Amino acid sequence: MQEDRIEAGNLMPRTLESQITMEKTPSYFVTKEAPRRLFALSRHTKLIVVVRDPVTRAVSDYTQTLSKQPGLPSFQSLTFRNSTTGLIDTSWSAVRIGIYAKHLENWLRYFPLSKFLFVSGERLVTDPAGEMGRVQDFLGLKRVVTDKHFYFNQTKGFPCLKKPEGSTRPRCLGKSKGRPHPQISPEVLLRLREFYRPFNMKFYQMTGHDFGWD
Numbered sequence: 001m002q003e004d005r006i007e008a009g010n011l012m013p014r015t016l017e018s019q020i021t022m023e024k025t026p027s028y029f030v031t032k033e034a035p036r037r038l039f040a041l042s043r044h045t046k047l048i049v050v051v052r053d054p055v056t057r058a059v060s061d062y063t064q065t066l067s068k069q070p071g072l073p074s075f076q077s078l079t080f081r082n083s084t085t086g087l088i089d090t091s092w093s094a095v096r097i098g099i100y101a102k103h104l105e106n107w108l109r110y111f112p113l114s115k116f117l118f119v120s121g122e123r124l125v126t127d128p129a130g131e132m133g134r135v136q137d138f139l140g141l142k143r144v145v146t147d148k149h150f151y152f153n154q155t156k157g158f159p160c161l162k163k164p165e166g167s168t169r170p171r172c173l174g175k176s177k178g179r180p181h182p183q184i185s186p187e188v189l190l191r192l193r194e195f196y197r198p199f200n201m202k203f204y205q206m207t208g209h210d211f212g213w214d
């Protein structure tokens with residue numbers, strides 16, 4: 001389905017001169033054929049990628065799958081191909097997706113770096129208005145969304161919108177965003193952190209931006 005959407009440009013809504021069409025599919029970033037297909041469809045497309053610490057991302061991904069499949073094996077058993085040697089299972093999608101440098105390499109074969117904006121998932125939580133400012137600048141929009149639009153909701157533990165479009169009431173993201181994560185042994189997290197370090201360094205180098213994950 002997702003691939004059909006990208007391939008069949010005519011399925012995208014028609015856009016007036018004054019409008020921007022946006023499409024959000026997280027899996028495009030990690031889909032091998034996506035850059036080629038998007039390039040064929042529209043080589044002038046601007047690309048926004050939200051990235052967070054790949055270790056936390058893996059745990060978040062696992063938490064999401066666990067909520068749908070309660071009988072899922074432990075995070076630890078899925079992380080390691082061989083627990084004695086500590087060999088990481090890079091075929092597990094929760095691990096593979098966080099190797100951002102590899103995915104970006106695939107995209108850079110078609111799109112120059114100037115077409116990308118990398119949004120920090122961490123800063124999106126600590127400074128949503130700041131990150132949204134960067135997004136609006138990148139898209140060539142007036143800075144309409146500012147800190148006036150956000151407040152920190154203590155119960156949710158995340159920033160929420162004071163007054164979303166078409167509503168008079170504040171709104172937080174849904175229950176599936178910002179769920180508590182299961183406790184994972186510090187040794188497993190450390191091993192994963194070591195695994196990602198060289199890929200993170202490469203990613204910082206490629207993007208010219210240190211995301212501070214180490």
Ligand SMILES: Nc1ncnc2c1ncn2[C@@H]1O[C@H](COP(=O)(O)OS(=O)(=O)O)[C@@H](OP(=O)(O)O)[C@H]1O
Pocket residue numbers: 026059060061063121124125158159160172173176177178179
């Ligand atoms: N404002 C606000 N409210 C709630 N959650 C927030 C917010 N900003 C960022 N986040 C983080 O977004 C994470 C979920 O986003 P995903 O990338 O998994 O979403 S998506 O399913 O790919 O669309 C989600 O991850 P988890 O904490 O693991 O649930 C959040 O940490």
